[in-house]
Amino acid sequence: xxxxxxxxxxxxxxxxxxxxxxxxxxxxxxxxxxxxxxxxxxxxxxxxxxxxxxxxxxxxxxxxxxxxxxxxxxxxxxxxxxxxxxxxxxxxxxxxxxxxxxxxxxxxxxxxxxxxxxxxxxxxxxxxxxxxxxxxxxxxxx
Ligand code: HEC
Numbered sequence: 001x002x003x004x005x006x007x008x009x010x011x012x013x014x015x016x017x018x019x020x021x022x023x024x025x026x027x028x029x030x031x032x033x034x035x036x037x038x039x040x041x042x043x044x045x046x047x048x049x050x051x052x053x054x055x056x057x058x059x060x061x062x063x064x065x066x067x068x069x070x071x072x073x074x075x076x077x078x079x080x081x082x083x084x085x086x087x088x089x090x091x092x093x094x095x096x097x098x099x100x101x102x103x104x105x106x107x108x109x110x111x112x113x114x115x116x117x118x119x120x121x122x123x124x125x126x127x128x129x130x131x132x133x134x135x136x137x138x139x140x141x142x
Contacts, residue, residue: 050132051132055130059126059130060138082141100120104116
């Protein structure tokens with residue numbers, strides 16, 4: 001009785017193994033789906049093309065706000081209104097970045113207020129990319 005049971009168990013095990021093996025082999029050749037993962041458009045750092053206006057707003061609120069005000073409409077006796085600036089509108093993004101890097105000292109004949117516009121708004125840690133982001137932000141206000 002016990003021996004029969006053992007043989008039966010072994011047989012069942014063999015059959016199961018055989019079935020498992022064959023079915024495994026049969027289902028192996030499924031369709032090979034190739035998922036094309038194209039590189040996403042964003043480059044994360046504003047490396048190419050226009051700057052990141054959201055980041056620019058943060059940088060603006062950290063540096064330029066003191067003289068140009070929270071809405072960039074200017075502060076009397078300090079920075080000018082940037083939302084209506086024909087000067088800024090007339091420059092390309094790259095030219096405006098170049099302007100921000102040099103500023104416009106009171107001694108500059110082009111200065112209209114007698115107040116310094118400091119290079120990079122007085123924040124030397126701003127990179128070209130940061131300035132491009134700020135320009136992108138200013139473009140949303142013009
Ligand atoms: C210390 C005060 C001060 C800070 C900080 C400052 N500015 Fe200015 N900015 C000025 C003044 C003053 C002028 C006007 C200069 C003049 O009389 O021509 C000016 C002019 C400008 C102009 C030219 C506007 C025009 O119509 O001629 C731009 C653009 C500008 N600032 C952008 C910025 C940005 C962007 C930042 C931050 C990175 C910044 N400024 C930070 C004081 C400041």
